[in-house]
Amino acid sequence: MTMISIGDLSTQFILRRHNGLLKQDMMRLTQEMTTGQKSDLADALTGDYSYxxxxxxxxxxxxxxxxxxxxxxxxxxxxxxxxxxxxxxxxxxxxxxxxxxxxxxxxxxxxxxxxxxxxxxxxxxxxxxxxxxxxxxxxxxxxxxxxxxxxxxxxxxxxxxxxxxxxxxxxxxxxxxxxxxxxxxxxxxxxxxxxxxxxxxxxxxxxxxxxxxxxxxxxxxxxxxxxxxxxxxxxxxxxxxxxxxxxxxxxxxxxxxxxxxxxxxxxxxxxxxxxxxxxxxxxxxxxxxLEIARSDLASADPYETATELKNVQGQLETLYTLTVRLSRLSLTDFMR
Missing domain, CATH: 1.20.1330.10 (f41 fragment of flagellin, N-terminal domain)
Known part of the structure; x- marks a missing residue:
């Protein structure tokens, strides 16, 4: 049976990268919850600004x-x-x-x-x-x-x-x-x-x-x-x-x-x-x-945003837990 593993340095890099991405998502969602507006308007309009x-x-x-x-x-x-x-x-x-x-x-x-x-x-x-x-x-x-x-x-x-x-x-x-x-x-x-x-x-x-x-x-x-x-x-x-x-x-x-x-x-x-x-x-x-129509185009759905924010928080907590466990892993624990 072939096993593919990654080294400690690679693991640390991957964890940091996921951590950064999750923090960015959390900041974006927190901003949307606070302002009620989409932070990425281009994405919300799929690049079509004509309307x-x-x-x-x-x-x-x-x-x-x-x-x-x-x-x-x-x-x-x-x-x-x-x-x-x-x-x-x-x-x-x-x-x-x-x-x-x-x-x-x-x-x-x-x-x-x-x-x-x-x-x-x-x-x-x-x-x-x-x-x-x-x-x-x-x-x-x-x-x-x-x-x-x-x-x-x-x-x-x-x-x-x-x-x-x-x-x-x-x-x-x-x-x-x-x-x-x-x-x-x-x-x-x-x-x-x-x-x-x-x-x-x-x-x-x-x-x-x-x-x-x-x-x-x-x-x-x-x-x-x-x-x-x-x-x-x-x-x-x-x-x-x-x-x-x-x-x-x-x-x-x-x-x-x-x-x-x-x-x-x-x-x-x-x-x-x-x-x-x-x-x-x-x-x-x-x-x-017109102001209502403009708001509808750029506004963020509060329920959807709150749900997504909760999911990101859960992922971030899981990542922190995994990081802590990996940092405490010893050769004896690994052999078990």
């Missing part, structure tokens, strides 16, 4: 869309807030003007006109609001305020009505300044761009457009009516009491009548806000699904 790469690409795109969605939400939300304040203040002013025209006291008329001037400055200031250094109502020209300063605009209007002979001439001059092509508002009052903001890209085939600028007809009308009331009691113009009452009454009536149109404009903006929120929710759901 994982596609998931990573989609997540990167969603990161960009998420930033754009946040910006769109911030922009439209700020716009809606400004327009809400503009509408509230003009609705209140319109009601106050109508009440003032019923009072026989001249001081009430002057106070109402003065309040209208304050409201005009406030409207201009609010419409000149910027967020994160970008003007809201300037179209693509977000680097500058859309409207001339309120006091400067009132000075321009005083110049426009300076030659008016009748009350009708005054109202026509103010109307032309705000609405006539090439008039004062277009050449001096509005300083923004004639082009609206570029669409916000919120998804691969999803975008929203915000076309609202400070030169919108609804906004011009609110400014025009407020300016009429502000100039009515202007002492530098010196209009008669009848003119003042008629101008305040007309401004108040038109201001209240324009609320529906202003509400419709805000509703259109609200639709854009809702669209942004809807797409944002959809993108968040897509991100969650």
């Amino acid at each position: 994982l790469s596609d998931i990573q690409r989609s997540l990167s795109l969603l990161d960009g869309y998420q930033q754009s969605t946040k910006e769109a939400g911030l922009f439209t939300g700020a716009m809606q807030s400004v327009l809400g304040k503009v509408q509230d203040s003009t609705a209140q002013l319109g009601s106050d003007l109508m009440t003032a025209t019923e009072s026989p006291l001249p001081g009430v008329v002057r106070n109402a006109s003065s309040a209208a001037a304050d409201t005009f400055r406030s409207l201009v200031s609010r419409l000149n609001t910027d967020i994160a250094g970008r003007s809201l109502f300037s179209g693509v020209a977000t680097d500058r305020a859309p409207l001339l300063d309120g006091d400067a605009m009132l000075d321009e209007l005083r110049g426009a009505v300076a030659g008016a002979v009748t009350e009708s001439d005054v109202l026509d001059a103010i109307d032309d300044w705000f609405h006539a092509p090439g008039g004062g508002f277009e050449t001096t009052g509005y300083r923004g761009a004639g082009e609206s903001l570029s669409p916000f890209q919120l998804g691969e085939s999803q975008s929203v457009t915000v076309n609202l600028r400070a030169d919108a007809d609804e906004i011009r009308d609110m400014l025009r009516m407020t300016a009429v009331a502000a100039l009515a009691g202007d002492t530098a113009l010196g209009y008669s009491k009848d003119w003042q009452l008629n101008m305040l009454r007309r401004a108040g009536s038109e201001m209240l009548g324009a609320q529906d149109g202003f509400t419709a404009m805000r509703a259109d903006l609200g639709f854009v806000e809702a669209r942004v929120e809807e797409i944002s929710t959809r993108n968040a759901a897509a991100r969650s699904s």
Whole structure:
């Protein structure tokens, strides 16, 4: 009978090699148990990274869309807030003007006109609001305020009505300044761009457009009516009491009548806000699904890992026991 044996040195080398391999396996399995992720991703994917790469690409795109969605939400939300304040203040002013025209006291008329001037400055200031250094109502020209300063605009209007002979001439001059092509508002009052903001890209085939600028007809009308009331009691113009009452009454009536149109404009903006929120929710759901898919590709099964770790521990303990016994082996023991 032929026997093949190995020497002590070879035996020691083999034991060390097995010991090293088992320790490596134990470290790998311990890491997988701790992190829940496969330590050797290439082995887990059998060398095919295409699906994982596609998931990573989609997540990167969603990161960009998420930033754009946040910006769109911030922009439209700020716009809606400004327009809400503009509408509230003009609705209140319109009601106050109508009440003032019923009072026989001249001081009430002057106070109402003065309040209208304050409201005009406030409207201009609010419409000149910027967020994160970008003007809201300037179209693509977000680097500058859309409207001339309120006091400067009132000075321009005083110049426009300076030659008016009748009350009708005054109202026509103010109307032309705000609405006539090439008039004062277009050449001096509005300083923004004639082009609206570029669409916000919120998804691969999803975008929203915000076309609202400070030169919108609804906004011009609110400014025009407020300016009429502000100039009515202007002492530098010196209009008669009848003119003042008629101008305040007309401004108040038109201001209240324009609320529906202003509400419709805000509703259109609200639709854009809702669209942004809807797409944002959809993108968040897509991100969650992709992250789960990515985790599934790289995650280690905890039960399988624990079982394998226990087996490796058993093998390592057996190896240690065998090593100890071999190290204590003597010639007498061998002969037995």
